[in-house]
Structures are given as structure tokens and as C-alpha cells.
Amino acid sequence: MDELKIGVYICNCGTNIAKVVDCDAVVEASSSLPGVAVAQPYQYMCSNPGQEMIVADIKEHGLNRVVVAACSPRMHEPTFRKALQKAGVNPYFLEMANIREQCSWVHHDRDTATEKAMALTRAAVLRVARHEPLERRSVDMCPNTLVLGGGISGMSGALDLADAGGKVYIVERENHLGGNVARVDLTAPYLDSAHDMLTERITRVVEHPNIDVLLESEVESVEGFVGNFQARIRSKVDGDVSDQTVDVGSVIVATGYKEFDAGRITHYGYGKLPNVITSFELEKMLRGGRLETKEGGAPQYVAIVHCVGSRNLEFHTYCSRVCCMTALKYAHEIKAAVPDCYVSDIYIDMHAFGKGHEDFYRRSSEVKTLFLMYEKNDYPVIRKAGPKDDCEMLIEVNEKLSGETIEIPADLVVLMVGMEARDDAEEVARLVNISCDKDRWFIESHPKLDPVATTTDGIFIAGACQYPKDIPDSVAQARAAAARILARIARGKLEVDAVFAEVDEDRCSGCRICNQLCPYAAIEYDGEKRRSHVISALCKACGACVAACPSSAITARHFTDAQIFAQIEGVLA
Amino acid sequence: MTFEPTIVGFLCNWCSYTGADLAGTSRIQYAPNVRVIRVMCSARIDPTFVLKALHDGADGVLICGCHPGDCHYSEGNYKMMRRYPLLKKLLADYGIEEDRVRLEWVSASEGQRFANIVNDMTERVRALGPSPVKMALARDMAER
Numbered sequence: 001m002d003e004l005k006i007g008v009y010i011c012n013c014g015t016n017i018a019k020v021v022d023c024d025a026v027v028e029a030s031s032s033l034p035g036v037a038v039a040q041p042y043q044y045m046c047s048n049p050g051q052e053m054i055v056a057d058i059k060e061h062g063l064n065r066v067v068v069a070a071c072s073p074r075m076h077e078p079t080f081r082k083a084l085q086k087a088g089v090n091p092y093f094l095e096m097a098n099i100r101e102q103c104s105w106v107h108h109d110r111d112t113a114t115e116k117a118m119a120l121t122r123a124a125v126l127r128v129a130r131h132e133p134l135e136r137r138s139v140d141m142c143p144n145t146l147v148l149g150g151g152i153s154g155m156s157g158a159l160d161l162a163d164a165g166g167k168v169y170i171v172e173r174e175n176h177l178g179g180n181v182a183r184v185d186l187t188a189p190y191l192d193s194a195h196d197m198l199t200e201r202i203t204r205v206v207e208h209p210n211i212d213v214l215l216e217s218e219v220e221s222v223e224g225f226v227g228n229f230q231a232r233i234r235s236k237v238d239g240d241v242s243d244q245t246v247d248v249g250s251v252i253v254a255t256g257y258k259e260f261d262a263g264r265i266t267h268y269g270y271g272k273l274p275n276v277i278t279s280f281e282l283e284k285m286l287r288g289g290r291l292e293t294k295e296g297g298a299p300q301y302v303a304i305v306h307c308v309g310s311r312n313l314e315f316h317t318y319c320s321r322v323c324c325m326t327a328l329k330y331a332h333e334i335k336a337a338v339p340d341c342y343v344s345d346i347y348i349d350m351h352a353f354g355k356g357h358e359d360f361y362r363r364s365s366e367v368k369t370l371f372l373m374y375e376k377n378d379y380p381v382i383r384k385a386g387p388k389d390d391c392e393m394l395i396e397v398n399e400k401l402s403g404e405t406i407e408i409p410a411d412l413v414v415l416m417v418g419m420e421a422r423d424d425a426e427e428v429a430r431l432v433n434i435s436c437d438k439d440r441w442f443i444e445s446h447p448k449l450d451p452v453a454t455t456t457d458g459i460f461i462a463g464a465c466q467y468p469k470d471i472p473d474s475v476a477q478a479r480a481a482a483a484r485i486l487a488r489i490a491r492g493k494l495e496v497d498a499v500f501a502e503v504d505e506d507r508c509s510g511c512r513i514c515n516q517l518c519p520y521a522a523i524e525y526d527g528e529k530r531r532s533h534v535i536s537a538l539c540k541a542c543g544a545c546v547a548a549c550p551s552s553a554i555t556a557r558h559f560t561d562a563q564i565f566a567q568i569e570g571v572l573a
Numbered sequence: 574m575t576f577e578p579t580i581v582g583f584l585c586n587w588c589s590y591t592g593a594d595l596a597g598t599s600r601i602q603y604a605p606n607v608r609v610i611r612v613m614c615s616a617r618i619d620p621t622f623v624l625k626a627l628h629d630g631a632d633g634v635l636i637c638g639c640h641p642g643d644c645h646y647s648e649g650n651y652k653m654m655r656r657y658p659l660l661k662k663l664l665a666d667y668g669i670e671e672d673r674v675r676l677e678w679v680s681a682s683e684g685q686r687f688a689n690i691v692n693d694m695t696e697r698v699r700a701l702g703p704s705p706v707k708m709a710l711a712r713d714m715a716e717r
Contacts, residue, residue, distance in 0.1 A: 101596075430640075433681060435591060443598070517652065544646065564612070568610065
């Protein structure tokens, strides 16, 4: 082995790391560690110039090991491995120290955070000195895809994949396709029929030779890894339970959302006042072609209350993004059904950010809609009207723009219920090993640059299960997920980690403890030699056998005892 | 000055390490005392890692894996779970207090849970004071 020449790079990540961690001090501390030839800070190590810096230093200083102290290795380890490879160094001669997600983002005291960053970087330096060159393995990419959810997102992603020739399994819990869009009448801002849009999708999906639609079905388990998952699906059609296991290379999670339960807000009288209904209940009336109060008459006054369950600290702090335009759509639909009806919109802010939305807002304000603005958390008060009033209810609003308290009549009050994550979002997240945020929306790999992938390779997310989204955004995300998957299918092969276990046959006593322990039956016993050996293609590198071997005869490549001991010494030095 | 413990954390790659990363992306603040070492699965954690960490000066060791039933490798966490009581028995025989070594399950979506565990453990180990192993080794060195 040549003399160790380690390059250490401390990323500032703009100010993400540098504002809490004294990066120069970490550079200083790292430069005197054994084997370190170069130690440098840089603004953004993952940028092209950052990677070029590593490549140039490898060539100039003959570096044979690299440590990057930056974000999580789950984020940029592949990026930096590629940089090493480009410079002709084995990509496994890299080690990352996670000084962003597990340091600067979670601590605020500069001294202790800097000290921790130094310890993590030192551990990486000591570890990388013990790294060994490894060759990556190539595995087949299964061209089949599993889609969780048969809504507009799931179907749109599935069609692109199936059109390209791959087999797609759509697993839908309900007994029909369409998801939440099937509950909608017209769509904003062009007032197209949701039904027509869905019919086109559903017909194509159902008739597509490459798509298997499994209704009243749920995915029980997903095992394996990118390119090679096995999914167990349970179907309960008309009470008959049947199970099947399918091989897929990728998974799109498109499980959608559920609407906010208006009953959780007591002050709007939902559930008590019969003519206070939710937006979805109004959709149902509109789809049925009958707009009427509970008493059976046509409403003279309809009031639409925005942001129900959204944009407040008590329920959901986020904006549900589709309700404002949906509310404007109602003004058109209500006027079409009952031409002399008075419609009022009681809103906090009008969010009209999408294509065509601002024009739609202008057109809607021309159809004689009364707009009343209320202050966040200063809710309008709805009460039953008296016998002398010519309406069902009265609504009192502290109108923000005029500064006056205004009372308006209403026969029908429509609550614009927001979107929220489905009750079983966390269960689904565990099923495919992805993460949920504080509101239980699924988390994307990168909020801006990688909004469809997740932290688990091969698992993609699309539609409103990630965050409230309208139909165009949901479809765009689903088709983007399909494109990501197709890029991999087109290559046919996937490079997977070179990490697996190896048995040193000279040390193996043939006790066979490891044979039983391996969940993949990847360890074989050779009766003639009386030794065990690992079938590397089957090994998934969990390391269970390594820790259990009483003779210490098994090595976990890239997670050897020596490497982990070096890390322990590093964090504690 | 109050005593600040140093705790070594062994986290499985798929659930717990991702959960700890999530605490970061969610900007959840927690005690800076845990230094994390990533392993692929909690089943990889050889009891000697824990002993080595205590020998080298750790005041505590935190082991985190996927929740039972959720292991990326089906049942690696059960292997850790079975190894753990034996390790704890050994540590008790050595006079190492119960709270210094801890096994917890943290999923990829439990950033807050990870932060809570780190805070709670840091507090408990801080209350215990420096590790008796560290103290004994220091005395040993002084006597030589």
C-alpha cells in the first residue's frame, strides 16, 4: 500500500453548515490528523467546482483517500464517489461526515456544534484510512412497476410506463379507479368536467394490455431493493381473499389525501346546522344536478367559507392550495344552477397562483360574487336565522378590508375543507420505508431538485400524498416519476453497492450458526470442506452474520470491524 | 461547569439514521452529545462495538434500529434484540449503570422521536456523571 494521502473537504453548504459550525476550525483540526495531505473548506462541495476541486487535488497531490464533511451520505455519497471515480480513484476510498443533518441543522451552540463536527470528521478520516477498494456489482433492472393508488396520479404514471412497454400493477383499495377526482364535478379554472377527464384515463388504463388493475386490494409487504422488489398484494374482492406476489423494479406511491373533517371545527356548526355542508357534499349535489337545501328548496343565498382546517395553528398550518379556485368554481356552478342566487366568498387571502387562475379570479369576481375578507383565526360566526328573516342562517364577519362587522344571509353554507394526509400515511411510509413530515405528507428526496424520488432508492411519490396539489401538478409529478423509472428501465442494468459479507475459510470453524441467521439464505455450507461461504449475489449486506460469527471469520465489506473501531476511536479522541 | 457526557450512537442505515437525518431536515434541535456511527443494520452491531466505545471513553452508548417488524432485512433488529439482554447482563456485572447503554427503535419518519431519545439519554447520562470505565482506566494510568 502506498503512503496514505487523505484529502479532507469541509462544506459550508452556503450558510447551512457555516452559520453554526466554524468550518475553518474544522479544517484546521483535520489538517493535522494522520495521513491528511490536504484540508480545505468550500462553499458548496456538491457543486461542479466543488467536485472539480477534489478531482484536481487528487491529480495534483496524488490523494488516495477523500473525506467530505457535508450533508448526509444518504444525500451526496453517490455524487462524491463519482468524483473519485472520475479522477481514477476507487469510489469506495470516500467517507462522508454528516455535519449538516446531524450537526448544524440540529444544534445552535457554535462551540459544541464545531466540536461535534470535528469529532465526526476525525472519525471519517480514521475510517477512510482503513477503506479497501471495492468493485460495484451490476444487477438487472426489473421493468415492472407497482403503483399504490388508482387516482389521477397513479393512473397517469402507470399509463406512461405501460405505453413504454413495462408491466404495471395498480393496487387500489376501493372498488373503483379515480380517487378523489371521481368525487368532483367540474374543475377550475376552465370548468372542464372531471368525469370526462377521468373516463379517458380509466378507459385507457383498464384496456391497456400492460396494466393490471387490482381493485379492493392492498400491498401487504414490499421487500428487496431498487430494481428488484417483491411486493405481496392481498385482494379482498366480494369477501374472497387472494394473495399474490409480484416482482417489480420500482414503486410509485400515489395514495392521495383525505379531506379535513369539518366536524373537528365546532364553531361553524357542521353536523348541527343541517345546511352547513362541506365542499365535497356540494360536489355531490352538483354532480347529481340538484342544488338544494335540506328542506328541498333552491337556495337564495350561498356562503362559501374558505380555509376550513387550513392555515391555522389549531389544525393545519399549511395552505391546501386547491380550495380557493374550487370556491371560485362554485360561484360559476351555483349561478348556473340557480341564476338569481347570491353567492358570497368569505376568505382570508385569495390564492390564485396557477396557470389561468388569476384570470379565473377576475372572471369570477365579475359574476356578482360578494367577497368578504376575514382575519386569520377571527372566524366568521354562523347562527340560525330567526322566524322573521327570509333566510336559513346569518353569518357575521369582521370584514378586514372595510374594518366593519358585516352580517349576511345564507341558506346554504359551504365549508372549503382542506386536504390532509391519509390516516394510514405512516403505515404506508413504513411499508415502503420512506419518511413523513410533521403533517404526515411523504417526504421527497430533495424539495427542489428531486421532488419525485424519496430517500429509498426505487420508491417514488406522486400527487397529493406528498403535499396538497391540484390535478395538473399531480399529473406532472406522476409522469415525472414515470420518466425517472423509464430512464432506469432503458439502461436495463443497475449498479448496486459493492457491499457484502465474505467468509474467511481459514478461520471458519464450520459451526453453521451463520447459515441459520441469514434472512436471504445467502450462506451456503460446503459439507466436503466443512466451511461456510457467502453467495455474494444473494447477500444484502446487513451484517447479522458478521456480528454473530464466534470465530470472527466473516467480514462485512465496507463495514469491517477495523473500520468501525477506527470510527469509535475517532468520535471519542 | 456541568459535566457533558459523550455518547456514541450506532444507527441502522434504513430507519434510524434516516430518522436522525429527518430531525435535521425538520430542524428539530437536540442535545449535541451523541456522535453517530452508521451501520447497515442493528444486527451488525457486535457487542464488542459497545465495549470498545465504553473502553475508549464513551459515557454512554445508544443503539437504534428499525421498529420490530419493520427491519429492512426482515428481522435483523430481532437479532440485536436477542443479543442485547446478554450484553446488558455483562455490563451490569462490570458495574456499568443501566442507563448508560440503551436500545431504541426509531423509524425513518420519527425525527422527533430520535431527538427526544437523545435529549432524554443525555440528561440521564449527565446525571450519572462520567463513565466508571473511563474513571477506572484513568486511575489505572495514574498508578502506573
